[in-house]
Amino acid sequence: xxxxxxxxxxxxxxxxxxxxxxxxxxxxxxxxxxxxxxxxxxxxxxxxxxxxxxxxxxxxxxxxxxxxxxxxxxxxxxxxxxxxxxxxxxxxxxxxxxxxxxxxxxxxxxxxxxxxxxxxxxxxxxxxxxxxxxxxxxxxxxxxxxxxxxxxxxxxxxxxxxxxxxxxxxxxxxxxxxxxxxxxxxxxxxxxxxxxxxxxxxxxxxxxxxxxxxxxxxxxxxxxxxxxxxxxxxxxxxxxxxxxxxxxxxxxxxxxxxxxxxxxxxxxx
Amino acid sequence: xxxxxxxxxxxxxxxxxxxxxxxxxxxxxxxxxxxxxxxxxxxxxxxxxxxxxxxxxxxxxxxxxxxxxxxxxxxxxxxxxxxxxxxxxxxxxxxxxxxxxxxxxxxxxxxxxxxxxxxxxxxxxxxxxxxxxxxxxxxxxxxxxxxxxxxxxxxxxxxxxxxxxxxxxxxxxxxxxxxxxxxxxxxxxxxxxxxxxxxxxxxxxxxxxxxxxxxxxxxxxxxxxxxxxxxxxxxxxxxxxxxxxxxxxxxxxxxxxxxxxxxxxxxxxxxxxxxxxxxx
Numbered sequence: 001x002x003x004x005x006x007x008x009x010x011x012x013x014x015x016x017x018x019x020x021x022x023x024x025x026x027x028x029x030x031x032x033x034x035x036x037x038x039x040x041x042x043x044x045x046x047x048x049x050x051x052x053x054x055x056x057x058x059x060x061x062x063x064x065x066x067x068x069x070x071x072x073x074x075x076x077x078x079x080x081x082x083x084x085x086x087x088x089x090x091x092x093x094x095x096x097x098x099x100x101x102x103x104x105x106x107x108x109x110x111x112x113x114x115x116x117x118x119x120x121x122x123x124x125x126x127x128x129x130x131x132x133x134x135x136x137x138x139x140x141x142x143x144x145x146x147x148x149x150x151x152x153x154x155x156x157x158x159x160x161x162x163x164x165x166x167x168x169x170x171x172x173x174x175x176x177x178x179x180x181x182x183x184x185x186x187x188x189x190x191x192x193x194x195x196x197x198x199x200x201x202x203x204x205x206x207x208x209x210x211x212x213x214x215x216x217x218x219x220x221x222x223x224x225x226x227x228x229x230x231x232x233x234x235x236x237x238x239x240x241x242x243x244x245x246x247x248x249x250x251x252x253x254x255x256x257x258x259x260x261x262x263x264x265x266x267x268x269x
Numbered sequence: 270x271x272x273x274x275x276x277x278x279x280x281x282x283x284x285x286x287x288x289x290x291x292x293x294x295x296x297x298x299x300x301x302x303x304x305x306x307x308x309x310x311x312x313x314x315x316x317x318x319x320x321x322x323x324x325x326x327x328x329x330x331x332x333x334x335x336x337x338x339x340x341x342x343x344x345x346x347x348x349x350x351x352x353x354x355x356x357x358x359x360x361x362x363x364x365x366x367x368x369x370x371x372x373x374x375x376x377x378x379x380x381x382x383x384x385x386x387x388x389x390x391x392x393x394x395x396x397x398x399x400x401x402x403x404x405x406x407x408x409x410x411x412x413x414x415x416x417x418x419x420x421x422x423x424x425x426x427x428x429x430x431x432x433x434x435x436x437x438x439x440x441x442x443x444x445x446x447x448x449x450x451x452x453x454x455x456x457x458x459x460x461x462x463x464x465x466x467x468x469x470x471x472x473x474x475x476x477x478x479x480x481x482x483x484x485x486x487x488x489x490x491x492x493x494x495x496x497x498x499x500x501x502x503x504x505x506x507x508x509x510x511x512x513x514x515x516x517x518x519x520x521x522x523x524x525x526x527x528x529x530x531x532x533x534x535x536x537x538x539x540x541x542x543x544x545x546x547x548x549x
Contacts, residue, residue: 150450153468157449201486203447203466 002110005117006135006173008159010151012122014143015180018216019238020119021049022227023139026242028083029227032114035074037105038088039131040121041096047087050077051223061089064101070108079228084113097130106134124158133164137174140204143181144192149201152177156202176207178241183212184256195255208241210234211254316380317344319372320352324363330371337375349377350401354384365389365396441477448473448487469509478502484530490517491535501535502547511535511542518542 007020017040024036037060038046047053052075058068063086070086077083086105089096109116120131132138138159142152159173160166166173179198186192199206210216215232219225227242229235233254240250323329337344349372356363365382372379381399382389390400439459448454448463450470455461461475464482471487473479477499479491484505492499492514499513506528510519516537525544532547 150470153450154470156447157452157471160446160449161452201466201468 002113003115003136004106004110004134005115005137005139006120006132006159007117007139007141008120008128008132008155009122009141009148010124010128010155011143011148014141014148015210015216016122016141017045017049017119018220018226019139019141019178019180019210019241020117021046021225022235022238023242023245024083024115024117025050025077025080025225026227026238027115027117027246028077028080030242030246031082033082033112034115034117035084035086035109035113036117036119037086037109037131038119039097039127040119041088041092041127042090043121044088044090046119047075047085048223049220049225050085052077052085052087053223056087059087059089059092060105061092061096063105064096064098070105095126097126099130099133102130103134124154128155129158129162132159132173133162135159135163135173136165137176139176139178139207140202141178141180142198142202144179144183144187144194144198146193149193149198153202156204175204176245177202177204178208178210179206180210181212182209182254184254195252206252207244208237209252209255210237210241317347317349318352318383319349319377319379320355321363322355324356326364326367326371329368330375333371333375333377337377345376347377348380351379351382351398352384353382353386353389363389365392365398369396369398441480442475444473447483450487467503475499485511488512489535492537497537499536502533503535504532505530506533506535506544511544513537513542516540516542 005023007016007023009016017038020036024034027034036046036050038044039060040046041061044059047056055075058073060073062068063070063073074084074086077085086109106116118131118135121127132155140152140156142148156175159175163173165171177199179195182195183192187194193201195206195209211233213226213232213234215229215234216226219229219235225238226232226234227238230239237254240253243250321329351365351368353363369379379398381401382393383401385393385400393400439457441460441462442454442456443462443464444454445464447465448467448471450468453472454463454474456475456477456479458476460477460480461473462480462482463473466483467473467481467485467487467489469486472490473481473485473487474490474493476494477492477496479489479499479501481489481501481503483503484507485501485503486507486509488510489501489503489508490510490512491501493512495514497514501511501513506525507530508520510517512518513535514537528544528546533544534547535542535544537543
């Protein structure tokens with residue numbers, strides 16, 4: 001059974017595309033055939049972060065309009081042959097999206113993929129609504145600050161009201177909270193919300209906390225999803241995210257500032 | 270033979286002593302050529318419905334004047350809708366223009382008919398009345414034949430029953446999911462029970478009381494049709510705004526420290542919002 005997972009947040013710049021890229025890559029590394037779709041028409045970024053921007057010939061809108069086949073538009077990842085990217089159009093506008101058009105593409109992808117990751121644009125406009133409409137599960141990407149939490153709350157409301165599952169009165173979309181750009185030291189000084197605060201405000205299960213890290217920026221610039229950076233905290237946190245999503249029970253890491261001593265790091269605690 | 274006037278809530282506007290059309294929602298601009306002279310907007314109104322059960326104008330006139338004497342202030346110049354479906358086969362005999370004259374004589378303003386057959390509709394249009402669609406009676410016909418303990422009817426056989434809006438207890442609307450930013454929940458005609466948080470940017474509204482068994486972080490408006498006795502209860506008071514019967518209070522930072530995040534009851538004391546902690 002294939003699953004459609006939307007990565008969404010409401011607010012921009014919180015790490016949706018970074019999370020989509022790492023989540024999709026992580027699923028592929030675990031052997032699942034995965035497609036990741038960029039719904040951000042006009043401002044496509046996913047292909048950059050996935051490092052395939054120079055191989056974009058056809059895009060999502062071409063497929064919806066019947067100007068290219070899905071096979072022609074899907075870009076196979078260089079490092080993982082079970083990972084495919086469906087890029088957004090840089091030149092069209094979001095009016096190209098229709099429920100029928102997008103639904104047809106999703107249905108076709110469902111036939112041959114285990115996971116279909118929908119990278120939502122920011123906001124609650126058409127692109128974002130289309131990205132969440134067909135979802136079975138959702139990753140809600142939130143930064144530890146109030147405006148981001150407020151926007152995530154709004155998106156959760158829309159997931160519960162404007163999605164296909166909501167409209168057809170099916171089992172509701174399964175929602176997972178992903179807190180990104182988390183800085184333990186800034187939480188301690190009260191500059192950032194704590195994980196408990198965020199969970200209390202949003203009331204959904206926590207899937208992962210991704211620490212703020214220079215590795216994320218570096219990985220984006222290099223076009224390699226940060227999940228593949230096994231040394232960095234962020235990379236490891238994304239690996240944990242994928243493991244937990246697939247059902248493993250792992251403790252949360254990187255939540256506090258306590259630096260372990262060299263010996264403790266060497267021998268574990 | 271009976272006819273009754275009952276006041277049914279067709280809309281959520283508060284009842285007014287002197288219901289009238291609201292022109293404030295129509296903006297008129299005649300400044301620049303090419304700009305629109307008016308705007309057309311939809312608006313909802315509460316209209317009394319005159320449910321005829323007799324076509325005898327003399328009987329109607331007699332009972333109307335008796336009833337109106339009791340509710341003079343409320344019904345003076347009130348727009349009324351004439352409901353025809355209780356007339357059955359007599360309907361064709363009804364002299365609509367004459368009825369309109371009669372209504373105007375007692376300071377009512379007939380604005381339309383409803384439940385009209387095609388012939389009646391034609392007659393109504395000819396008489397300058399609107400033909401209203403839908404809105405079949407919320408109270409079934411049997412309701413008018415129920416023993417009415419509420420109304421002190423006169424000893425004479427009554428042809429017109431002037432009922433004030435009857436308080437009908439509707440089941441409370443129960444919400445078990447969080448009410449999230451941008452969502453709005455309205456419990457029409459009764460209480461609202463929310464079993465999860467009402468988050469910042471969300472709005473919960475009820476004609477009756479509002480009970481929130483979780484934090485209230487957004488807005489809560491109870492008794493929006495004007496029920497002064499409505500209350501809001503919440504397990505944790507963190508609201509942006511609360512209102513009872515149109516009287517509201519906003520909470521900017523720190524303005525409610527003594528009750529913040531406590532379980533409270535919010536109600537109306539005169540025209541002032543009062544908030545007291547529960548369990549004291």
